[in-house]
Amino acid sequence: MVELLIVISLILLLMAIFAVGMQNVKKKMRVSRTVSLVERVGIALESYHSAHGAYPSDGIESPVVTRDGTRLKSGAALTHALTRPMLKTRTNAAGERIVMGKSEPLLDLPQGELTKPLEGDKEAVEMVDAWGNELHYDNLSGDTGRFDEQGDGSVHLSDLDEHEEDPRTTELVIRDGAQSTGKFDFWSHGLGGHSEESVLEATISNWGTVATGEDEDD
Ligand SMILES: [Zn+2]
Numbered sequence: 001m002v003e004l005l006i007v008i009s010l011i012l013l014l015m016a017i018f019a020v021g022m023q024n025v026k027k028k029m030r031v032s033r034t035v036s037l038v039e040r041v042g043i044a045l046e047s048y049h050s051a052h053g054a055y056p057s058d059g060i061e062s063p064v065v066t067r068d069g070t071r072l073k074s075g076a077a078l079t080h081a082l083t084r085p086m087l088k089t090r091t092n093a094a095g096e097r098i099v100m101g102k103s104e105p106l107l108d109l110p111q112g113e114l115t116k117p118l119e120g121d122k123e124a125v126e127m128v129d130a131w132g133n134e135l136h137y138d139n140l141s142g143d144t145g146r147f148d149e150q151g152d153g154s155v156h157l158s159d160l161d162e163h164e165e166d167p168r169t170t171e172l173v174i175r176d177g178a179q180s181t182g183k184f185d186f187w188s189h190g191l192g193g194h195s196e197e198s199v200l201e202a203t204i205s206n207w208g209t210v211a212t213g214e215d216e217d218d
Pocket of ligand 1: 194
C-alpha cells in the first residue's frame with residue numbers, strides 16, 4: 001500500500017515538472033516567434049525604404065486613413081503600409097511618374113498575426129505578437145522625424161483601459177527617447193502584454209531585446 005502511494009506521488013511530481021517544462025517551452029517559442037516577426041518587419045521596412053525613399057508614416061503627425069475613413073496610427077499604420085500591394089512606378093524622360101502596375105505586398109501576415117478588422121473596415125487591422133498583443137511603430141525619419149511617446153493605448157485600434165509606459169522612456173534603454181534616430185523604432189510588449197502587471201524588461205524591439213524576460217528559476 002505504501003509502495004503504491006509512493007508511486008502515485010512520484011507520478012504526480014513528474015507530471016508537475018513536465019507541466020512547468022511545457023510552460024517554459026511555450027514561452028520561449030512565443031519569444032522567438034516575436035523576435036522573428038520584428039526581424040521580418042525590419043527587412044520589409046528596408047525594402048519599403050528602397051522603393052519609396054522613406055519609411056512608412058506612423059500616422060501620428062500626418063494622418064494615415066483607410067478608404068473607409070478609419071484613422072491608423074503606430075503599428076496599424078505600419079501594417080497598412082506593408083500588407084497592401086505597392087504601386088510600381090517609373091519616371092519618364094519628362095520627369096513624370098508613371099504607374100507600371102502593382103507588386104506583391106512586402107509582408108504577408110497570416111490571420112493569427114493580425115487583429116480582427118475594426119468595425120468591418122478590412123483595412124483597419126493591426127499586426128500582433130505571439131501573445132496576441134499589438135505592436136508599436138514610430139517613424140523617426142519621415143514625418144517630422146520626431147519622437148512620439150506611446151505610453152497609452154490610444155495608438156492601438158482596440159480600446160485599451162490599461163497600457164504600460166513607452167519602454168523608451170524608462171531606464172531600460174540606452175537613452176531616453178528615440179532609439180534608432182533617423183530610422184524607426186518598432187517593438188512588442190513581449191510577455192508583459194497590456195496587463196497592469198506589465199513586464200517592461202520583456203520588451204522585444206528593433207533596437208535589441210532589452211532583457212530576456214526569463215524566469216529566475218531558468
Ligand atoms: Zn501597446
